[in-house]
Amino acid sequence: MVTKLTLAIATLAMMWAAMWTASGDASAEGRPKYGSSITGTLLEEPLSLDPVSVRTHSDLVLVSMVFDTLYRIKGDVVVPHLASALPDESDPLHVRISLRPGVLFSNGRKLKADDVVRSLERLRRSNRYFYMGAVVSIESVVADTGVEEIVFTLRRADPRLSIRLSDVHTSVSAQGRVPTWRRAIGTGPFHVVERSSARREVRLKASEKHFAGRTYLDELKLRWHDDKSSEARQYESGSAQLSSRGSIAFAGHQPKYRTKNIQSRARILTYLGFGKAQPLDQEAEFRAIVSAAIGRAGMMKMGSGEEIVPSTSPVPTETQRRRVSRKAGLTPDLQRVTTLMKSLIPRYPALKLGSLSLELIVNSSRPDDAAIGAKVAAALFAFGIRTRIVSLSASAFARRLRTGAYDIYVGQLVDSSVFASDTLRAAFAVSGQRVVANSLASLKTRFERDYPIVPLFHRSLRVHYRGDLQGVRFAPHFGAVGGTWLGFDDIHLIGEPEKN
Amino acid sequence: MQLRGRFTLWFVLAALVPIAAAALVSRAILTSTLRDDAEKARKTSEEEMRRTLHEMSEDLSQTVSGLAVREDPYVGGVLLDLETYTGDLPELSSKRVQETGRGLIRQLSLDMLYLLDHRFRVLDSPHYAPAIGEDGAKIGKRIKTSAETAFYHMEEVFVDNHISRVLMLESGRQLSEGDYSVAVVGGRRIDASVLERIRSADNLHVRIVLASGEVLVPSRKEWQDEGEISSYALSGVDGKLVAKVELRVSNDALPVLLEQISLYSLVLALAAIVVTLLLGFIVSRRITRDLDALVEATQAAARGDLDHQVEIRSNDEIGAVGEAFNTMMEDLEESKERLGMAERVAAWQEIARRLAHEIKNPLTPIQMSMETLRKTYAKKHPSFDEIFEESTATVLEEAARLKRIVAEFSEFARMPKPSKSELSLNELVRSQVALYQGSVDIEKHLDEELPTIEADKDTVSQLLLNLIENARDAIGESEGARIVITTARLPKSDSVILYVDDNGPGISADIKEKLFTPYFTTKHAHGGTGLGLAIAHRIVSDHRGKIMVGDSPLGGARFSVELPILSED
Numbered sequence A: 001m002v003t004k005l006t007l008a009i010a011t012l013a014m015m016w017a018a019m020w021t022a023s024g025d026a027s028a029e030g031r032p033k034y035g036s037s038i039t040g041t042l043l044e045e046p047l048s049l050d051p052v053s054v055r056t057h058s059d060l061v062l063v064s065m066v067f068d069t070l071y072r073i074k075g076d077v078v079v080p081h082l083a084s085a086l087p088d089e090s091d092p093l094h095v096r097i098s099l100r101p102g103v104l105f106s107n108g109r110k111l112k113a114d115d116v117v118r119s120l121e122r123l124r125r126s127n128r129y130f131y132m133g134a135v136v137s138i139e140s141v142v143a144d145t146g147v148e149e150i151v152f153t154l155r156r157a158d159p160r161l162s163i164r165l166s167d168v169h170t171s172v173s174a175q176g177r178v179p180t181w182r183r184a185i186g187t188g189p190f191h192v193v194e195r196s197s198a199r200r201e202v203r204l205k206a207s208e209k210h211f212a213g214r215t216y217l218d219e220l221k222l223r224w225h226d227d228k229s230s231e232a233r234q235y236e237s238g239s240a241q242l243s244s245r246g247s248i249a250f251a252g253h254q255p256k257y258r259t260k261n262i263q264s265r266a267r268i269l270t271y272l273g274f275g276k277a278q279p280l281d282q283e284a285e286f287r288a289i290v291s292a293a294i295g296r297a298g299m300m301k302m303g304s305g306e307e308i309v310p311s312t313s314p315v316p317t318e319t320q321r322r323r324v325s326r327k328a329g330l331t332p333d334l335q336r337v338t339t340l341m342k343s344l345i346p347r348y349p350a351l352k353l354g355s356l357s358l359e360l361i362v363n364s365s366r367p368d369d370a371a372i373g374a375k376v377a378a379a380l381f382a383f384g385i386r387t388r389i390v391s392l393s394a395s396a397f398a399r400r401l402r403t404g405a406y407d408i409y410v411g412q413l414v415d416s417s418v419f420a421s422d423t424l425r426a427a428f429a430v431s432g433q434r435v436v437a438n439s440l441a442s443l444k445t446r447f448e449r450d451y452p453i454v455p456l457f458h459r460s461l462r463v464h465y466r467g468d469l470q471g472v473r474f475a476p477h478f479g480a481v482g483g484t485w486l487g488f489d490d491i492h493l494i495g496e497p498e499k500n
Numbered sequence B: 001m002q003l004r005g006r007f008t009l010w011f012v013l014a015a016l017v018p019i020a021a022a023a024l025v026s027r028a029i030l031t032s033t034l035r036d037d038a039e040k041a042r043k044t045s046e047e048e049m050r051r052t053l054h055e056m057s058e059d060l061s062q063t064v065s066g067l068a069v070r071e072d073p074y075v076g077g078v079l080l081d082l083e084t085y086t087g088d089l090p091e092l093s094s095k096r097v098q099e100t101g102r103g104l105i106r107q108l109s110l111d112m113l114y115l116l117d118h119r120f121r122v123l124d125s126p127h128y129a130p131a132i133g134e135d136g137a138k139i140g141k142r143i144k145t146s147a148e149t150a151f152y153h154m155e156e157v158f159v160d161n162h163i164s165r166v167l168m169l170e171s172g173r174q175l176s177e178g179d180y181s182v183a184v185v186g187g188r189r190i191d192a193s194v195l196e197r198i199r200s201a202d203n204l205h206v207r208i209v210l211a212s213g214e215v216l217v218p219s220r221k222e223w224q225d226e227g228e229i230s231s232y233a234l235s236g237v238d239g240k241l242v243a244k245v246e247l248r249v250s251n252d253a254l255p256v257l258l259e260q261i262s263l264y265s266l267v268l269a270l271a272a273i274v275v276t277l278l279l280g281f282i283v284s285r286r287i288t289r290d291l292d293a294l295v296e297a298t299q300a301a302a303r304g305d306l307d308h309q310v311e312i313r314s315n316d317e318i319g320a321v322g323e324a325f326n327t328m329m330e331d332l333e334e335s336k337e338r339l340g341m342a343e344r345v346a347a348w349q350e351i352a353r354r355l356a357h358e359i360k361n362p363l364t365p366i367q368m369s370m371e372t373l374r375k376t377y378a379k380k381h382p383s384f385d386e387i388f389e390e391s392t393a394t395v396l397e398e399a400a401r402l403k404r405i406v407a408e409f410s411e412f413a414r415m416p417k418p419s420k421s422e423l424s425l426n427e428l429v430r431s432q433v434a435l436y437q438g439s440v441d442i443e444k445h446l447d448e449e450l451p452t453i454e455a456d457k458d459t460v461s462q463l464l465l466n467l468i469e470n471a472r473d474a475i476g477e478s479e480g481a482r483i484v485i486t487t488a489r490l491p492k493s494d495s496v497i498l499y500v501d502d503n504g505p506g507i508s509a510d511i512k513e514k515l516f517t518p519y520f521t522t523k524h525a526h527g528g529t530g531l532g533l534a535i536a537h538r539i540v541s542d543h544r545g546k547i548m549v550g551d552s553p554l555g556g557a558r559f560s561v562e563l564p565i566l567s568e569d
Helices: A002-023 A026-030 A057-066 A113-125 A228-237 A284-293 A334-344 A367-381 A394-403 A420-430 A440-450 B003-067 B075-084 B091-107 B137-146 B192-198 B253-303 B317-378 B384-414 B425-434 B457-475 B509-514 B532-542
Strands: A037-041 A071-074 A077-080 A094-098 A135-142 A148-154 A190-196 A201-206 A219-223 A259-263 A268-274 A308-310 A357-363 A386-392 A408-414 A454-459 A462-466 B112-116 B122-124 B151-159 B162-177 B180-189 B204-210 B215-217 B229-235 B241-249 B421-423 B442-445 B453-455 B483-489 B495-502 B546-551 B557-564
Touching: A037 A228, A057 A190, A057 A201, A057 A219, A057 A408, A113 A135, A113 A148, A268 A367, A268 A420, A284 A334, A284 A367, A284 A440, A284 A454, A357 A367, A357 A394, A367 A386, A367 A408, A367 B151, A367 B162, A386 A394, A386 B162, A394 A408, A408 A420, A420 A440, B003 B162, B003 B180, B003 B192, B003 B204, B003 B229, B003 B241, B003 B253, B075 B091, B075 B162, B075 B180, B091 B112, B091 B122, B112 B137, B112 B162, B137 B151, B137 B162, B137 B180, B151 B180, B151 B229, B151 B241, B192 B204, B192 B241, B253 B317, B317 B384, B384 B532, B421 B425, B421 B457, B425 B442, B425 B457, B425 B483, B425 B495, B453 B457, B453 B557, B457 B483, B457 B495, B457 B532, B457 B557, B532 B546, B532 B557
Parallel strands: A037 A219, A357 A386, A357 A408, B442 B483
Antiparallel strands: A071 A077, A094 A148, A135 A148, A190 A201, A201 A219, A259 A462, A268 A408, A268 A454, A308 A454, B112 B122, B112 B180, B151 B162, B162 B180, B204 B215, B204 B241, B229 B241, B421 B453, B483 B495, B495 B557, B546 B557
């Protein structure tokens, strides 16, 4: 009898054990599997993969996934990436950089020094020429050892050349050609499989033969949304493993999975750009009026909980050497607006009559921009300027930007440069201007005189992610080398994919 | 104007006058009635307007009061969070508030909703997103000043992707707990939909005008600043005028109605004119037909046709007149016959008397001559031969005279009826004047376009001859004597006229009266019988013409003879 009882108990215990073993942790079933696909988000619809011209966060994130640079900043240190070693600056005016051998493009072709030279030459000819700073010429050579080298001829010694060559805008494309969505050939850890406007998604697949090793992830799906709550809703329901616009769609909800979040520093600039719809748009005084009319304090609660730092300069407040007043631009400067309007009214009587009407265009794939536009419209309305907000798809928005057929637009600029002067030059470049001034002070003065753009605020990126996420390591960098620069990881925050 | 025309005209007037009077009276009554109605409608609508706006204010105040309680999750929930998080709402709380606000504004049918914290920072503004996060000190001040009374204010809202200012009825409340407070302001838009509640009639015009004079909500039809205008002030929180609702009742329909009345009256009048013309024509024709017959008969009687009877078809007074006329005509004919007989008898008596007188004249010398002869023969007078010669000469002369008298009388008495035919008077004149060529110089002024007449050539020739002889006798053989014969067509007449003028001594008025009387003569000494002009008169009468004597422009006498033109019938 005891034997029968024991047997029954044992059987039951084994059955229970088997069941437990088989089921495992319920939550583990929902955990992204090692080597599979992760769905994340982009702040807006990406439109370009050209390292030279990209400026939005989404474009920069994708470029950093698909292309590589000669150097990278890891923590506080510049480390070689496509380069095999730090620059040879024995001759400060002729810096030599060795190319890492055996690096392959996504189409299997070997990386050559010529690819680097062409890519960087294209950058030098663009309106982001300043990234190449003091470079006079670039050429590829083959050293005696047979190693391919890139030789930079400089007009003056530039100890920060390697830092500049870690900027995402210096990414190398095959033969320096402008990458397209169908033909984006880079050496990065991922390559683009598909970009679907219908599904609002870019699919990236891991490059098997990446020189730094294949990533954990097989695939990365990055989506963009037209409204904030849909991104949060996808994360909340478990459809996405990452969200940059909150972890829940509605108050009182809970995300399906345990959630962590991480926030970068506020370096993504939201600004107002100006078109050519009417002559007034090209008046620096008018742009100054717009800047003075806007009270940026009201924008601090926008977004989905990320940090928002109002700013009247394209250079992030915290990176500026001199501590600028955080109160600048918080409230409208009525006196300045009145003074500037008086000077413009004789040439533009519509300002006085209250009959001035402007068109403000926003990118519908950046959900917050419509609300920002509304705030700008409200600020201008207080001064008798009527503004109509037009929401356009990303591609239509980009087309209108090219034609200049608008008055104002809400734009985003992520400047990955570590140098404030380059950030200011980038702001001028956005408005199509090429500045000659070299010193930071003269650039600042010129900016405050011409207002090529009207900065509104810098925002951080706050990413919510599943606590059990594998394959992506978030490593925000808060260190500062020399106190003046921050790594791109700070901004892009998709993090570095974990390697095998 | 003829009787028929006058009759028809009076008929038409009789129809038009009542129509015109009716139209004028209708217009006056309608104008008065509509104006009274308009005034009543205005007063009613004014009352309705006040009541509607008051009800809206009360309803809004109650709605907002219902929100500003601790138990309410929206306002009370925020106050709790402020207390919990020491004045700084976390992101989740803000999110919750904004989500709740979006639902609440729809649920409470509000057009505006502000939620402010103790620092008057705007926590929620579902109707106007740009206000979120902004400083709402002005809103807070309005809440405090309003003392929980509804007020009007111009608010910014988003309409079709751009900002507009709209008129809001607002009410605010504050909920406090310790150091923290939450203020809530709700509002409803005052726009055309509010006016629709007041617009009860098509002629009621309502509009909203801002204090600046700008029309915020226009009336449906064109506004005119005339007539009685009611105005209801919409005041702000400080009592100052923000806008006003203006109301007037238009009489726009009145001119249209008046015009319609005028138009219908005109149409009716035209129809009446046509009908009365027709009726008048028919009736007057029936009436005047008999009158026309009477007129024609009277004219016939005037022409001498006493046999003409009037054919009377009606049995009324006109018929009686016609019968009386016919009777009168019969009597007249009888009288005429009797008169004619009497005249003929008288005429013959006169002629007989005159003839007797004329005959007696020659008989006396004949008798005396014969008596003288008998006496002298009896006495065997020695001058018997001379006396015999003288007496027989006298007897023969007087016998010839008697013979002439008898011959003329026979001619006068025997005058046949004229045998009329187409005759050119001018040709006749030329032919008769030609007979006097060489003896008397007669001037002719003949109308070469003189129409032909219907006349007896022989008798008219005799007539002309008599007149020429008469004129020749008048002028004698003095130097400068003239006879002028003129022919012409009488204007507006169917007759021609013949003038025989002379520059003789003329004829006195008393003689003119008797000139055409048979045997009246001024030429006894010249052997005149006095029948020439009587024969001329008879001839003219037979031709249904006229003969007159008057003074000639030449200074003598003028004989005028009218003769009818040849009728085309």
